[in-house]
Amino acid sequence: MTQPAKSNSVAFRDIAFQLHSQTNPEAHEARGPIIVASGKGARVTDIDGKEYIDGMAGLWCASLGFANERLAAAASRQYATLGYYHTFFHRTGDGAATLAEKLVEMTGMEGGKAYFATSGSEANETMVKLAWVYHTVRGKPTKRKVIARQRSFHGSTIAAASMCGLEFMHREFGLPLPGFLHTEAPYPYRGMLTGEDEVAYVERLALELEKMILREGPDTIAAFIAEPIFAGGGIIVPPATYFARIQQVLDKYDILCLGDEIVCGFGRTGEWFGRDTVGMKPDMMALAKGLSSSYFPISAVVMKGEIYDAIRTFNQAGGSFGHGFTNSGHPVGVAVALEAIAIYEEMNIVDHVRRMGARLRGRFEAMAAASPIVGDVRGAGLMLGIELVADKETRLPFAPERQAGPSFDRIALANGLIARCMGDTLGFSPPLIVDDRDVDDIADRCEASLRELETELLG
Ligand SMILES: Cc1ncc(COP(=O)(O)O)c(C=O)c1O
Structure with missing residues (x-):
């Protein structure tokens, strides 16, 4: 049966069948894509x-x-050689091993490892799970809570969305989950009080964080997560001394620092990683987006040696690391990421x-x-x-x-x-x-x- 022309249009079929991310449904029906x-x-x-x-x-x-033709060619070459394999049960490929080595080297995570996933949200959630194992192995299993910041964006899966400090990510779903807290964002343009200088402002934010830690109990806090520079929260650069001062508080209470480099990584801020633009010293870093220029859904967590050691110790009795995604270390994703990094370096x-x-x-x-x-x-x-x-x-x-x-x-x-x-x-x-x-x-x-x-x- 011939369909009316309208029903063949992309716009018609899109409105009829697709639910869109971060889009008002009624406005989409009215305006179209x-x-x-x-x-x-x-x-x-x-x-x-x-x-x-x-x-x-x-x-x-x-x-x-x-x-980008080089990224297309890298993907095409890999598809023609091995279009899929996984990294469970000891499997790997040249690409996954090479990219892991490259990321550990680039981030300078001494003795560390890279873990692959497919989205930024998964990478952030992986960091939370690794933080839990880390504290458990060190005899501190009650350290479970995560402190994020108001205005932050960390993704859309349940824990990642809970870490977001944006109300629109929570309201439909009854989030955040218990145990995900939000401290004040460093937002000099709006947050600094009249007469307050940057040093006093940073001190106030650090004390606010410390108060939250003491209120909750330091033995309940596993990690602090932050984007070096807020992206979706309004492109906000913290004061120069912010992360150094926050790190003192984290060190005092044995809290891990998780760096969400999903936007800032791979040159965006004028350094290889946003961490170096703002003086942040994360124990783990989540990478995605620029990692492959988003030509393939690939993300990674790069962790310090101590974090890997905890996973190793936990499983010493013969257990296997109980985590993984079907497409972790996908050969096409790693091939595209390696080519993207090669281009970044060349240019x-x-x-x-x-x-x-x-x-x-x-x-x-x-x-x-x-x-x-x-x-x-x-x-x-x-x-x-x-x-x-x-x-x-x-x-x-x-x-x-x-x-x-x-x-x-x-x-x-x-x-x-x-x-x-x-x-x-x-x-x-x-x-x-x-x-x-x-x-x-x-x-x-x-x-x-x-x-x-x-x-x-x-x-
Ligand atoms: C800073 C930051 N973290 C995490 C994410 C989530 O990444 P994904 O959409 O790949 O899950 C985003 C996405 O925009 C982001 O901007």
């Missing part, structure tokens, strides 16, 4: 042929752009990101100076945020019903720029391969969109 058909470099083209520069690298992840990604990041930030700062509604420009490397405010002097935010951030996204999209508002903070995290021309294109479209937004909001 944005159908992305192809990509090249930092740009994607929709089904109607309209081109956009993607200022967000998809979801902070497509660091090498949208149609000297850290220097490139610093140069491009400085250029983009310079343009944003000039825009801020000229705009009555830009209160703050912040970030590191190619991870930059612009916070919109109703009053620059007092930092008064726009009333939520003014929809300042979402309106910017709508205007930018019409102008061929994909940005991402997080509340009224506009996020930019473009593919790391952007060149001068791409950066200027993002900045030009951003500036034009900002002018239109000013007219909408201020008349």
Whole structure:
């Protein structure tokens, strides 16, 4: 039977059959999808042929752009050789062993190991389970709770979502689970009190964390988890001394530090890892996204030797590490990740990101100076945020019903720029391969969109 043309359209079938992540269902039914058909470099083209520069690298992840031929060839070669195998029961491949070695070396996790999973959420959950074993083996089995921070994003599986410090990740599901706590986020632009300097602010945050630990009981806290720089929480860089001071508190109470490098890793912040941009010293690190430029779903946990030793000791009587995913160490994923890292090294990604990041930030700062509604420009490397405010002097935010951030996204999209508002903070995290021309294109479209937004909001 011939279907009416409408029912053959991608939009019709999408609305009829697909439930979308972080999308309002009714709005999706009314508006329909944005159908992305192809990509090249930092740009994607929709089904109607309209081109956009993607200022967000998809979801902070497509660091090498949208149609990298070397990554495609690496995947293709591996598919033709061995399209699947696993890493359970002593199995491995050259790729998995090589990537594990490479990640341990890159992160400098002395005597450590890498463990593979397929998503950032799984990597974060794996770190929690490893922290539990670590404390159990050391005779502290009651150390189970995890402290995350308000505004943090750590993923969508149940424990990862519980660690998020964002209300929208909790409200439909009755989360967080018991035992997942949230301490105050370092957010200098909004969190510092009048008359407080950075040192006093950091001290207040550290004491707040310590109070929480003492209230809960230090013998109940297993780990503290943090993104070096907040991504989805609004691109927020902590004060320079924040992590060093927090680490003193963690050391005092024997609490592990878990680094969520899922966005910050692999050059994004102008260092190989965000940890080095902010002076964080994690015991384990979760890696994903940039690891393969998201050309294959692969993630990893890289852990210090002490963590591995705990797993080893726990299973000394002959048990097996009771954890694993069907696609952990997937041969195509590791081949793509190895190729991505080789490209990052060849292009000297850290220097490139610093140069491009400085250029983009310079343009944003000039825009801020000229705009009555830009209160703050912040970030590191190619991870930059612009916070919109109703009053620059007092930092008064726009009333939520003014929809300042979402309106910017709508205007930018019409102008061929994909940005991402997080509340009224506009996020930019473009593919790391952007060149001068791409950066200027993002900045030009951003500036034009900002002018239109000013007219909408201020008349
Ligand atoms: C900082 C951070 N951690 C974890 C995740 C979750 O990763 P995934 O969606 O691959 O599970 C994300 C995803 O955006 C993230 O931004």
